[in-house]
Amino acid sequence: MRVLSQRSRRGGLRLAAFLVLGLALLAAAALSPEAALAQATRGDVAQETPTGGNIPGNSLGSASDTEIWRQVRRGVQGTVSIPDPNAAQLIQSQGESWRAWRNGPLSTVGGWAMLGMVILLALFFALRGRIKIDAGPAGRTVERFNAIERFAHWLTAVSFIVLAITGLNLLYGRYVLLPIIGADVFSDLTSAGKYAHNFIAFAFMLGVVMMVVLWIRHNIPNRYDLIWLSKAGGLFAKGVHPPSKKFNAGQKVIFWVVVLGGISISLSGIALLFPFEFKFFEGTYAVLNVFGAGLPETLTPMQEMQLSQLWHTVVGLFLTAVILAHIYIGSVGMEGAFAAMGSGMVDENWAREHHNLWMAELKGEPMPDIGGHGDGKPQPAE
Numbered sequence: 278m279r280v281l282s283q284r285s286r287r288g289g290l291r292l293a294a295f296l297v298l299g300l301a302l303l304a305a306a307a308l309s310p311e312a313a314l315a316q317a318t319r320g321d322v323a324q325e326t327p328t329g330g331n332i333p334g335n336s337l338g339s340a341s342d343t344e345i346w347r348q349v350r351r352g353v354q355g356t357v358s359i360p361d362p363n364a365a366q367l368i369q370s371q372g373e374s375w376r377a378w379r380n381g382p383l384s385t386v387g388g389w390a391m392l393g394m395v396i397l398l399a400l401f402f403a404l405r406g407r408i409k410i411d412a413g414p415a416g417r418t419v420e421r422f423n424a425i426e427r428f429a430h431w432l433t434a435v436s437f438i439v440l441a442i443t444g445l446n447l448l449y450g451r452y453v454l455l456p457i458i459g460a461d462v463f464s465d466l467t468s469a470g471k472y473a474h475n476f477i478a479f480a481f482m483l484g485v486v487m488m489v490v491l492w493i494r495h496n497i498p499n500r501y502d503l504i505w506l507s508k509a510g511g512l513f514a515k516g517v518h519p520p521s522k523k524f525n526a527g528q529k530v531i532f533w534v535v536v537l538g539g540i541s542i543s544l545s546g547i548a549l550l551f552p553f554e555f556k557f558f559e560g561t562y563a564v565l566n567v568f569g570a571g572l573p574e575t576l577t578p579m580q581e582m583q584l585s586q587l588w589h590t591v592v593g594l595f596l597t598a599v600i601l602a603h604i605y606i607g608s609v610g611m612e613g614a615f616a617a618m619g620s621g622m623v624d625e626n627w628a629r630e631h632h633n634l635w636m637a638e639l640k641g642e643p644m645p646d647i648g649g650h651g652d653g654k655p656q657p658a659e
């Protein structure tokens with residue numbers, strides 16, 4: 278019993294000591310200069326502001342601003358009475374991800390894609406050299422593209438090249454050009470480039486529409502495309518010429534990349550030209566969700582802009598890399614090719630080697646034998 282009462286006395290003493298220590302700490306805290314200042318400030322605020330330091334309307338029922346600022350930081354959307362609804366969001370955190378994507382992986386991967394394509398083409402040229410007309414030029418020519426077709430091609434080509442250069446300047450100019458030409462010249466050049474980009478875009482759109490109207494019927498896939506693809510177009514071996522009508526499978530790929538990529542880059546460009554007017558991504562996501570993509574179907578106008586910008590850049594970089602290959606094969610890469618888009622007239626032997634079925638059709642000849650796939654007899658045109 279004595280032992281028990283001794284223990285409870287010791288416990289009581291310890292409790293009392295804790296209480297005294299706790300009270301001493303509280304008193305010290307209350308008397309500290311910061312606490313005194315905080316109390317004075319709270320008192321001042323209470324006296325000086327109409328809401329007495331509370332959130333106006335006391336809607337959250339708290340005197341603390343912390344939570345509301347946390348919400349603002351997380352991008353809460355409020356309401357405003359001015360006409361700009363975007364002003365109702367003070368902090369849009371997705372902007373940070375947008376910037377990180379644009380200046381990070383997008384710029385890096387895009388740069389490597391274009392550089393990679395140039396290296397591949399240089400390697401191809403080193404190994405294969407210029408693809409010659411195997412039978413040598415015949416000296417007689419046939420019309421391959423008429424004036425309207427060439428106009429459509431060069432309208433698209435020239436506008437695309439200006440768009441590509443001015444667009445690449447927006448992405449890489451500050452790293453590549455600015456250190457060389459200085460801030461003043463770079464600034465003048467870039468703002469002129471931006472105007473060129475915005476207006477010349479319409480010439481590109483017109484060119485793409487003309488190409489669709491003129492060439493879509495020649496770019497429907499047919500059975501010869503499989504043979505052409507299985508032989509890699511004969512690009513890697515001398516004397517191999519798989520069958521082809523007006524456009525071979527490789528050209529059809531270029532055509533559809535230009536048309537579909539052109540439409541996509543035009544739509545995202547229009548969304549950037551007329552800010553906050555379109556909701557293309559909400560629409561696209563809704564369609565993708567039909568296939569279970571699970572994408573958000575409600576986006577803020579600012580998110581729409583950011584996604585449009587990223588997509589515009591992705592498609593632009595991809596198209597530029599692909600077009601580099603096209604420019605190569607249409608100029609230095611293949612003897613006789615450029616004339617098709619230059620004068621519109623091509624050498625007959627070039628036409629027979631690269632577009633034998635088209636040439637036969639043009640001349641009203643029987644369809645040539647296509648290496649075990651044809652019987653040499655005239656075949657109905659597809």
Ligand code: HEM
Pocket residue numbers: 421430433434435437438488524527528529531532535600603604607608614615616617618
């Ligand atoms: C200096 C740049 C360019 C050159 C030298 C060039 C050359 C050529 C040539 C020679 C052809 C006809 C090929 C044939 O006879 O079968 C052609 C076709 C074509 N070009 Fe270009 N081109 C250039 C730029 C562009 C650009 C920038 C685009 C689009 C953005 C483009 C899109 C097309 C398309 C869709 C075709 C038809 C499909 C094909 O032949 O691949 N071209 N080009």
